[in-house]
Amino acid sequence: MLNRPFAPLIARIETEAIVQGNDILKIDHFLNHRIEPAFMQQMAAEIAERLRAFEPELILTAEASGIAPGLMVALQLGLPLVYAKKYHPDVETPMLSRILESPTKGGQYRMVLSQRYLPEGARVAIVDDFLSNGRTAAALIDMAREAKLELVAASFLVEKCFKRGHALIEAAGVPIVTLAQVEALVEGKAVLRK
Numbered sequence: 001m002l003n004r005p006f007a008p009l010i011a012r013i014e015t016e017a018i019v020q021g022n023d024i025l026k027i028d029h030f031l032n033h034r035i036e037p038a039f040m041q042q043m044a045a046e047i048a049e050r051l052r053a054f055e056p057e058l059i060l061t062a063e064a065s066g067i068a069p070g071l072m073v074a075l076q077l078g079l080p081l082v083y084a085k086k087y088h089p090d091v092e093t094p095m096l097s098r099i100l101e102s103p104t105k106g107g108q109y110r111m112v113l114s115q116r117y118l119p120e121g122a123r124v125a126i127v128d129d130f131l132s133n134g135r136t137a138a139a140l141i142d143m144a145r146e147a148k149l150e151l152v153a154a155s156f157l158v159e160k161c162f163k164r165g166h167a168l169i170e171a172a173g174v175p176i177v178t179l180a181q182v183e184a185l186v187e188g189k190a191v192l193r194k
Contacts, residue, residue: 002050002153002175002176002177002178003159003176003177003178003181005179005180005181005192005193005194006043006046006179006180008039008042008043009043009157009158009179009180010180010192010194012027012030012039013025013027013158013180013182013190013192014190014192016029016030017190019185019188019189019190021185022184022185022186023185024185025158025160025182025185025190027158031065031129031157031158032064032065032068032129035068040068040069040072041072041076043069043072043157043179044069044072044073044075044076045076046179047069047073047076047127047155047157047177047179048073048076048077050155050177051073051077051125051152051153051155051177052077054123054125054152054153054175055123055152056077056079056123056124056125056152056153057079057119057122057123057124058079058080058081058082058118058119058122058123058124058125058149059073059074059077059079059080059081059082059124059125059126059127060081060082060083060084060124060125060126060127060140060144060149061081061082061083061084061126061127061128061140062083062084062086062111062128062136062139062140063083063084063085063086064086065128065129065130066083066127066128066129066136067081067083068129069127069128069129069157070083070127070128073125073127073155074127080117082113082117082118084111084112084113084139084140084143085111085112085113086110086111086112096112096113096115096118096143096146096147097110097111097112097113097143098110098111098139098142098143101135111136111139111140111143113143113147115147118144118147118149119149120147120148120149121148121149121150122149122150123149123150123152124144124149124150124151124152125151125152125153125154125155126140126141126144126151126153126154126155126174127155127156128154128155128156128157129156129157129158130156130157130158130159130160131154131156131158131159131160131163131165131166131169131176131178132160132163132165133163133164133165133168134163134164134165134166134167134168134169135165137154137156137165137168137169138168138169138172140154141154141169141172141174151172151174152174152175153174153175153176153177154169154174154175154176154177155176155177155178156176156177156178156179157178157179157180158178158179158180158181158182159176159178159180159181159182160182161181161182161183161184161193162182162183162184162185180192181193
């Protein structure tokens with residue numbers, strides 16, 4: 001099952017997450033600011049196992065928080081990783097670019113991919129840390145399709161089910177893989193799908 005809850009991650013979220021209001025889930029002490037390599041490897045192995053059936057040839061992600069899970073999944077599958085650069089990077093041409101709204105920092109930023117590293121027709125799986133509103137994933141899907149790649153799946157360690165990201169990616173016709181599904185953030189606690 002592509003979205004079967006991964007017990008070790010569920011347990012960490014339940015016992016360690018900091019919830020701010022009804023929108024912010026902070027687990028950056030082990031996921032994306034301070035990273036625990038052994039735990040990241042465990043999660044990546046599970047994502048990789050779920051992605052194998054899709055037979056990806058390339059892993060695609062966005063900097064910065066997607067790089068750690070993306071790299072670990074790529075390592076598990078023996079595949080290269082390509083990541084979209086954010087902010088104002090210098091990227092080899094030809095390149096693909098999208099402007100996105102930043103929900104956490106406010107304002108806009110540019111996300112850029114060099115087409116040089118995107119072989120036309122390659123089977124691609126997206127790997128990222130969070131699926132929330134789906135802006136980053138949707139931009140990656142859009143750029144991948146513009147580069148004539150075949151999007152086989154989009155995978156995330158944690159999904160906020162109460163946001164619109166899942167529906168956005170589903171509408172794009174891309175299968176979704178997740179390890180933890182947060183149904184709601186209520187009274188300082190994360191309500192998780194079991």
